[in-house]
Amino acid sequence: MKTKIHYFTGGLSDSYWSRPSFRLSGLILLLGSSLLVPITAGATKSSMPMAVEQQTKKITGTVTDNSGEPIIGATVAVKGTKNAAVTDVDGHFTLSGVTNNAVLRISYIGYSDQEIGIGKQSTISIVLSQDTKALDEVVVVAYGAQKKTTLTGAVAAIGTRELKQSPAANLAVTLTGRLPGLIAIQRSGEPGRDVTNLYMRGRGTINGQNPLILVDGVERDITSLDPNEVDNVSILKDASSTALFGVRGANGVILVTTKRGTSEIPDISLTAETGWQTFTRWPSQIDSYDWALLKNQAWHNDHPNPGVTDAPPYSAYALERYRLGDQPNIYSNHHWVDELTNKWVPQTRYNLTLNGKGANVNYFVNVGYLHQGGQFKLDKSEKPSYDAKKFMDRYNFRANIDVALNARKTLKAFLNAAGTFETVNGPNEETLTLLTNLLGKWPNIQAGPTTPDGEVLLGGSSYQYSPWAQINRSGYRKETRSSVNATFGMSYDLGFLLKGLSTKLTASYDTQSINYLVGKKGYQYWESVVDPNRKNPDGSDYIEYHRIRTDFDNTPLSTSKSATFASFYDLQWQINFNRTFNEKHTVTALLLAQKQSQIKASDVLPFNVQGLATRLTYAYDDKYIAEFNAGYNGSEQFAPKNRYGFFPSASAAWNISREKFFEKWTNVVDKMKLRVSYGLVGNDKIGNTRFLYLDNVTRSYGGYSPSLSNNNTIQELFFGNPNLKWETAKKLNVGFELGLWKYFNLSFDIFSERRDNILITKNSTPSIIGVAQSTIAPFNLGRVKNRGYELEMSFNKPITKDLLIMAKANLNYNDNEVVYMDELKFDETYAYPYHQTGYSIGQQWGMIAEGFFKDQDEINAYAKYEGQQPRPGDLKYKDVNGDNIINQKDLSPIGYSDVPKYTAGLALSITYKNFDISALFQGAFNVSGAVGSPGPYEWYDFREFHKKAWTAERAAAGEEILFPALALAQSPSEIYNSTFFNMDRSYIRLKNLEIGYTLPKNWSRAINAKVVRLYVNGYNLATWDKMKFKDWDPEVMDNSTYPLLKVWNIGVNVTF
Template sequence: MNLNAFIKTAMPIAGRYEKILLVMRITVFLLLMGLMQVSASSVAQRITLSSKNADLQDVIEQLRKQSGYNFLYIKKEVLGRAKPVTAQLNDVTIEEALNKIFTAQPLIYQIKDKTVVIKPSLDKPSVRTEQKPVTGKVKDETGETLIGVSVLIKGTKTGTVTNSEGSYTIQVEPGSVLVFSYIGYQTQEITVGTESNINVSLIAVAGGLDEVVVVAYGTQKKETVTGAISSIKTKEIKQSPAANLAVTLAGRLPGLTSIQRSGQPGRDITQLFIRGQGTVNAQSPIILVDGIERDLTYIDPNEVESVTILKDASSTAIFGVRGANGVILVTTKRGTSETPEINFVAEAGAQDFPRFISPVNAYDFATLKNLALTNDGLPAEYSSKSLEYYKSQEDPLRYANTDWRKLLIKDYSYQQRYNLNVSGASKTTKYFVNAGYLNQGGQFNTEKDLSYDPSFKLNRYNFRSNIDIQLNKNLKAFLNVAGYLEQRNSPYALGGDNPTDWIIYFMNRMPAVVPGPLTPDGQVITYSDIDHPAYGLINRSGYTQQKRSNVLATYGMEQNLDFITKGLSARAVVSFDARTVNNLEATRKYEKYIQIINPNLQGADGRDSVYYRPFNNDQNTPLSIGGGRNFETLSNFQGFINYAKTIGKHDFSGMLLYQQQNNVINNELPFKLMGLASRFTYGYNSRYFLEFNAGYNGSEQFAEGQRFGFFPAVSASWLISNESFLQNNPVVNLLKLRGSFGKVGNDRIGSRRFLYLDDIQVVGGGFSGSLGNAQTINYNLLKNAQLQWEVAKKYNLGLEMGLFNQFNLVADVFYEKRDNILRNRGTIPELNGLPISVLPPVNIGVVENKGFEVELNYKKSFSKDLSVLARVNLNYATNRQIYADEPLLPEDYAYRYRETGYRIGQMFGYQVDRYFTDANDIANSPVQNVGGHESRPGDFKYKDLNNDNLINERDMAPIGYSTVPEYQYGAAFNLTYKGLDFSVLFQGISSVSNYYSDQGVFADKNYVSRHLESWTAERAANGLPINYPRISTQSNPNERPNSFFILNASYLRLKNMEIGYSLPSKWSSAIGAKRLRIYANGLNLFTWDKLPTTEFDPELTNSRDYPITRLYNFGVNFTF
């Protein structure tokens, strides 16, 4: 496509940007209107209350409804001590109301964000002495300052809270005890001596029940959660320098399997599985960012407050037809501090390939090539004289020893990232504004004097603005505007979506005996077996440039409906995403030459002359410009009705949701989803909890009458530690049992749409066709009007236990049976002359999936300066295909099924017994007819599993596992000492296999060090190590799926390590900063595995994949 045609193609798309601009204008208008409402309504969150000898619980309920604040307390401890409340309040703040109500109470309270925690106070008479001011800062175990920490003089009601900088000041008598308490953290007591400055480090409580956790379309107190949920916070996320948030999650969340399949900038593809595989179709979980389905890859980690995974039916049933594979919830940050805070992060790092296939040098290549030819009964290619020249390197022009890895691969490439965010809050408005920039370079060397840039690189710009507005006492609104602009660059190579594939393929084929990379006049040198040398693919083929942009806006309002009935509210959310992908391809052809040595003509140096002949007829051409554009929009509407009510010891809540979503790609018909969802919760006396979730929704993937389904789930829990016999137990601070059962669906059945319609084409039919005019009907696919979604029945049992306020154990066992899986029939023969491929897929597949998860946490603060956190988790998930409509193979097959009864992706191959020793050994063994090749000494001798004295496909057996691991585990450790912090994360997988083949593995066009220990009669006779079968220049029975090449891909990886130092406040304040932290961290630092070579990474499944990179990173974090 020429440039003019490209521009003409792009012009019609431009009109769509008018719609984006219109949406942006509307959102800005709504924001301005909201701000006007804020300035006109200064009475937001004001309290009016009249009570006389009222129960404290009733007063708290009125405060909750009028303020929107949550109240947390242990009923027995608080209500049992409370006095009747008499108060007359008119248009006061929540703080003023609390001070008035609790003045005469033997209770204290503290506020964190919008949560009020009430506790008993311990009043003691004391003899007053002279007081002095004590100041200090309060931080968590990672060194982050804590805002709103309660600092109380023990035995009194005198206290204060930390400000936005984590600082406090309090007048106190020597010998008094200061009590530092904060929601979700262990309370710490410190006796005041002669010091005037006391800094404190609080550590999070293991399994704290006051914690608020994110659930589907809402939040709940941790004690009320009945489903299987895991989450991590921003502090852990930011410990990793990974460019992709999905990579960061590996090893951190029980139940989540994260596998990185590439390290290419912008294409560091990561597969995510929640509780393994339950289907042969789409297996990835739904990802919701602030409640809207969006992509995880392009999120700036600095925007993220938490990541939560929903695993069982109770947690995901609300998603109905799309929840069977689990759900990932990403919650972005919002403003909290009343003092504006500016945070700036700058990072720079260097990355390399810790593992990469490296072929042998020229001498070893020539030696092995001669050996392979000899093994095939062919004459050697390299003379003894040539071998000596390759070994001595006396004549590198004619006998080269080119290190193609050094020529084509950089020692290091660089990554840099910058982030600036501003956050704050007032009584009516909260805001968080973030801007980020990421630059990631590639590992391949490129020529510097080209007129274009073919290098691998990524530039990404992120922005986000989250604003919350309290419009008046009963109405609040929020507006999220975010997006990214990304530009990927790479060589054109041979085109396609992944140029790395061909570059690495031909790089692995290029032997060291080829000189290069260029002729004396600057043309690309190649080899007789290589049509496309890697150097030319990188530097002379042109380049591709892909620009991705996404602008998204979410606007929502929530109305308190207490005037209808107490506890009722309504919420509406609308969102619109506009995504654009622009692809530019600049391609060219280039000349390639082969070096020729002429022994019949002497050169200037008196040796055989050297010249270069053209490899083919290609000529150097200018760049030809082409490309295309894709445009996608996603619109979503959500309407909620929420209700919460407490009656004595009974807590009720309910939610009803209507959702509609349209996804339009280019000019295609939209993908549509719509439906209802509901949740009902009941709690009794903070001990017994029941929850019902359901989704009734539909998908346009199916025909009318088949589109909607009902997906219910029920769950319950018993908080045993709140029973009287365990309350205040010094050993067991948490004990909880929970269970769930339900049905969830999956409508993601592949990329083909409208399978309920016939796919028929009219095509030419020769001289006479059934339709006349030489035309006939061609059936591509017959319809299936009864097509439906997959249905997963899920069971879960869970245990949560906390010991000594330091240890926390969470264990789950689960079972899933998924049926209605869409599969192609295998047992039906051709129908009326139509091939099986024309028959429609049907809902016949059945898979069961089961496993367990265990997570153990340990947190302890040894002093105000020293604290530790340790966390380990282990996941296990295994599946079995119960029914696949697979034809039963004949009786003489050792294994008559390839799928039925086996795990998804189970590998099959020949089981290697040993190597053939000689011709007699071959003659006295079963006839081996693998791939139509006769066996020779040094070939694999395969096992005759069906005992028919013949080795063929009937002897193939299941080997190893699939490429998705059954076990994944992680172990994290964090230590904080004064201003120093250290963290480390180990991550690993096991019960996983990969079939390693192709260039760089097989002894085909080139060789690696492993091939130096291939079978020879001499090595076998002398008892030397043999690590590869007989090498050959021909197709042979060895290099195919078997137990030698299907390898154990288990590994343990040092995934992350970080060390940081927060400078003393007197140093950071010298440059005007509240806090200043410097740190260094690393990614993919070291790997232990069971592979026979360290030249490829166990996470990769193909020797052509862009290797996974190791990153050393340095950063500085300023807070102003």
Template sequence: MKKTKTKRCTHLYMLMKISLTQFMLLLVFGVTAMASGTSAQKLLSRSVTLNVEQTELKNILNLIEKQADVKFAFSQKTIGAHRQVSIHVSEKSLSETLNMLLTPLDISYQVLSGRILLTPKVNEKKHSFTEGPKELPGRLMPLAREVRGVVSDESGSGLPGVSIILKGTQQGTVTDAEGRYTLTVPDNDAVLIFSFVGYISQEVTVGSRTSVEVRLEVDQKALEEVVVVGYGTQKAATITGSVSSVKGEVLDRAPAINLSNTMVGRLPGLVAVTRSGQPGSDGSTFRIRGANTLGDNSPLIVVDGVPNRGLERLMPSDIESVTVLKDASAAIYGAQAANGVILVTTRKGKQGKPQITLTHNQGWSAPTVIPETADAATYLQMLNEIYLNNGQSARYTEEEIQHYREGKDPWLYPNTNWYDATFRNTSPQRMTNVSISGGQESLQYFISAGTNFQDAIYKNSATNYKQMNYRVNLDGQLSKYIKYGVRLAGREENRNYPTRSASDIFTMLRRGKPNMHAYWPNGLNGPDIEYGNNPVVVTTNQTGYDRNKTTVLENRVNIDVQIPWVQGLSVNASAALDRGMVNDKLWRIPWYLYSWDRETYDAEGNPVLTVGQKGFSNPELQQDMSDRKLLTVNTLLNYEKSIKDQHYFKVMFGVERISGDTTSFFAFRKHFVSTALDELFAGGDAEKNNGGSTSVMARLNYFGRANYDFRNKYLFEFVWRYDGSYIFPESRRFGFFPGVSLGWRLSEENFWQPLKQVAGDVKIRGSWGQTGNDRITTYQYLASYGFASAAKEIYVFNENVESKILRELRIPNRNVTWEVANQSNIALDASFFKNKLTFTAEYFYNLRTNILWNRNASVPSSSGLTLPRENIGEVINRGSEFQVGYRDNIGDFSYSLSANFNFNKNKIRFWDETPGVPDYQKSTGYPMNTQLYYKAIGIFSDQQAVDAYP
């Protein structure tokens, strides 16, 4: 009996303990519930619709979070979040839904601080008093409580802004200015995740503690951010060249149809000027550190390691990073790198479950400024002033001008704003892209497909641009030592334009007269305003069309082999085949304008319009086709070695061969029997024409790079390239282009350690290098010949058989050689406050020599000589760059700010000047493209002002 009594007392004690626990929970949460009862009721009354079968509980909770806009807090282990559950509800309240879902699972819920806390129920029926007390604690509802603590850095100082998340939920908080935090956890199994930019994240199990102190360690990998450089990658901290880089996710935030336009202002030293606003032709002209030569200033574009590709039509969401090489670091690309290099890397797949991303951007564009034009009445008044100032009588009476001002009769007195008549307020554009990425250790994939569309600003426009594209990036591992990569991409670009150019159309708009009709009141085309033109007509397809279809295929495969018996040695081989096919079709047909003599009416009193044919008297069709193929093959040998964590060596040697050919063909016919047949076969035989051409090219290059650093403190890099180009004669075909750079990380010195808490990374670097420029007219070392096209150079022999003359077109320059850029650069890089604030300042000096230029000034044109270009020009370009950036996060919200400033000034050091020309007329010593003007002293408004001038 005594034993039984003791057992019953024990059971009574446990029941009292359970009741006390429940009472304390009710007391703790009851106060909160009373304070927020109304908001909790509103939250639980939200509508939910679910129809799921055998789905993990945590996934169903995620669906409810999205539908009802609520947040759950729970421990996955405690509530069994991986259990398979089915539920079917339609427009039920959240409380009803949770009761149906959670009650069978023995899970209770409460609204706490705007979140729904899930905990297991205590099921008394499942506990027999005959059982010992050992199993009861496992069935008790865990006690939710507050956990406090301080998060500090490696020195023990509190870290503000650290993100703290309860694992498995979206519940969290951030540390205050002293690194302190407070967070409610549901049970002892709760795990807290501490994360902060530049530090290694930590996961800590709370257990029974009420105070959790955490010290975060600096993430050395974050500090060692990898940047893409020529034929490889380097750690950002140890780069000694002038390199700017931007992540693809940054470009994707400002989605423009043309990728080149999203790069504006994001890369120091890179200036991008939009060439045109016309759909399909709205790319940017790039200048790296301004203009450096009298010739072509375009940089080299390299996409996924393949040079001479284009970046304008790439999808921003496909981009991993963009890097700009601005100084001696570009020397590894040799003959094509004098104007800098832009490296584009596309995204790769990562290990993990498939992730599908859908992006759709809808936008509208509009002209920045539309010129204000005079109305009809003002225009006629100005015409009268012109006539009067010329001593003639006024052409329009005040009564006529008043009629135009009132506009009561639109037939006789129109008032046309030609910009309003031709333009819409906005033009739509849209971009859609879908991608899937994921994979396993043996294969990772990134696959995307997208479309672009741009419409023009014209009303009833014949102008638009359409694009379809795809990309397949595969990376895999065949064995422990062998990796491979496949890059497949393609796009189809369709450009549709009217038969008149945009510049012609804007000229018509500027010269349009406001007292003439765009359209007559009955809807017919207006009259010929000048030279047979009317802009509201020529912007449409009434005059025909100009359709351009471009197909681009870019493919690359590579294999990387780690040599097992030599640690650090690897061989990489790749082959890329690019193809671009262009088909342009220009179809020009007559169009019709209507005029009125202002006097003739029909029997019903309506004006009688006279139709007039404009444009070509007969339909004309010209088709141009070209096919360009480019094969790039290279092999790289890489070796890297670290000795006692003090000396680091990395050496790369490579050989590359580029070959390609371009074939073009054109055909022309006119005298078509109908405008309904826009194919060559339907044209007449008279005045037809056709032609074609083929060109080939080849390059052979050897290049290398050697890096050394001592304790990540003293840095050295040497790059070189021995370039062979088909553009030059055999005796001058190869050129050697070296580059060297040095760096000193002051922040790694012992004397800097007291300052490291403020300025964590400080580096001084400098570089010098030579690069070449072969962006010139090809084969200047050869004489060229061509058949005459002028009628006076065609002779008739043997019964009216025409024979063309084969004549010399160019005098060769057999000494033509490389244009050389001598580049120097010095810079300071610094980061402050644990890499939150970054700063870079650079100064550069670029001397360009051997620029090809004509001697037309010293040898007058009256001599009758057409001389070849010679390597005589010299240009100096110097300037500075500054960049400052700040990044931080507030909990889950991260932000970054950056600004950059560039200044450069060039001047001509030498080119051909006319002998004996006065100094004030010389261009030498002045910036390129400086014009010769009179020096203005002002405007004399009357004779008195003239007499008063000294």
């Protein structure tokens, strides 16, 4: 067997090969019969096995950036030849065999390519400028990539630089505010369970609304993906860009592309981060004295004319004890939030990446670790045999390898292997239960949290649970998730058959397992009682302890295990064609066949999807572009006759700035482009119930009847609908792009969507037929329309050689309307005949509050309340229908939906010499909602804002009033949602901030490093909003949900 020896010089000095950093880059790679041997720059010409033409010379030079720092690993090539070199650690290069008429092409990732004619020069100095438009040149689209200049669809993208600026643990969160058209709402900050809802251009249906998410072309979860392994993220928004996904593309598509080997000189990069996290907001708690005052105030509101024997809950003596705090064992003052939660907890992250590119093998490897602490505080005096600490640990691994299998590199193979291993640990009690009980714990519970003998002190039989015990003595719950993904593929250039023809085959297999380990422990509940007949030796009251709640008992730790398993495979085969004729006519084509099968956790039957997709594009001189996309695929969710569908789209673009008549303006307007697309896309996300087209028939055992024998019968539990099919979305998009002075860009899109065949329950089915509504399958009757616009602007200009300023802003608007939901019309006595039809999905309904009742006379003269009667200080609701009665017939549309109509983002970046600073502001507007129950209501617990509740004295003095008159139980003000409690949840947030400093190159070389960067970054740092009650974050708005987190982080990145 012959061995081919390939030489490369790389332009590196002799000293470089002996450096420690070369231990990886100098490896000899052996693949098949190809041997790659490094040759130093000092090798003589006679030692090089290459032919050297007559009249050639040696060229030497340096490549630096705008700040004068050398660029390591830049490629310097003689254009049109294979003669090339790579710059060394000092930015130097050497090229032999160069003619005077040669042209050098200099390139490096992240910088603009440059071409320089040689002429009579022998020494050249080259300065490369950063290319922040690199991502815009080629954009990842469905099953491929396209030049942005020829793109006809609505696509937006960001790169790894922006993603890594956020210390968020969930990759989906890092997309917030960065991509026009994508709405990201974080509903929880709980470690390992930080849920983020994603919407593409708002809501278009009442059913499944999440976009399809693909990682390297395969449907996968991104919440646990490490930002360090992501190269770019693209979102596909219109029919042109999503039609290939057919029945799954109506809600938009998110494409995540992971990194691949690109560095000519292998890179080893180490990143270490450590930080601290705290809640963005947390309900306020007041001390026992203020709490008791408010309790008495509520009692007086409920008893305006108390009897002789009536008395408020707390006497003047008790109030004085709470104020002075001189008897804490009896008149206690607890701040349970401070006692049972940590203000700040640690978060750490470590990453190691390897990136290399050889003659035949490219590789990228990433290993990552993330630890995120939880806020629940364990009592250090407790010494349990188990760990109930709240935390999440995550390990990530990825290896992407590309191999050329033949000398001509027409046959290639690639392997993507990735794994995520995550542990979520905490107390046995669910977070919802812990938070609800913690926030409802009164501050004046006697003593606690335990008796002198160590038993759990509940504080009285009126309390249901002790949050201290739920955290410290309930046991533990450990959830271990393991996910392993593998994709293998091969591509073959079929140019020998037809120039521009190629094929690609991809096979993917994923597995996921979740193991649950639960340790459960029981405990008794006790209460403290003052014995009026006994005193302690020092004269203080004597306290006795009695056991209560006998349904709770001390039990040893017992453990149980359970597990779920899920698997997924995906097969794709595609034929591609890409060819330019006569340097003007470019034709590309794609034909793809796909089959996938997924077994979800706890399911037995797989979810199967299969189909075909095609794309055909034509571009004339990159000036006029036309594109046709279509998907033909199906889902087994539907009956065989409705299983497959055809989803076509057509689009076109006109690059006006490439017209000859436009040449005189190109020095100012470097880009002007129009786009338009229209097409049909589907949605098969119809809920968790499968096979709705089938009847559900079971055997029923007859019961005894005097007139019937006891025989088995057939019972039909569910009537299937064989005519069910997918939702269809007809989408229109018109876009305009403008570039000015080569540093300002603008993109504006308007869109319209009509969603038909939405699966809904047929409300108009009469009950007289004798069949329960729950036994009847839904119908494809719903219709929704959605429309809006998106504006994106960017500014990118080097002000001086040391100063670069970049800014990118986006503004998005969407407005949906329910056209038909088979909604029963209310009669004419209702203020509004429909509560869905004609309104946005999620429209809030409630009473219109017109202030507070000032006294009983005003109440007597006003419309009558149905049910519970109002008191002075209660909300005065508008009689909308004019019947002089306040009831549910007066409900009106108030506020907006819980998904914002407007979203915006502003990313700013300034680089000055070795310093850099970046910030992301993100906002949501025209969004509203009430705080989830029990929310701000005083019958649950008193908060700081209750101090400014209505009283006759405060109203007469014209003081600020933040709450209706307090009550000991639910008041008429709190029976209905209203304009008072339905708050404007619009906000502007400083989502990310990062400040970095890159050490000078000569400092980095001291540790044999290419780059050393130090930085500080933060996440969810500040929020400006219109919330009436500042205890809740406007994104979460729920008492029982883990609050969002604010994170401060410091880090260092070293690249060797």
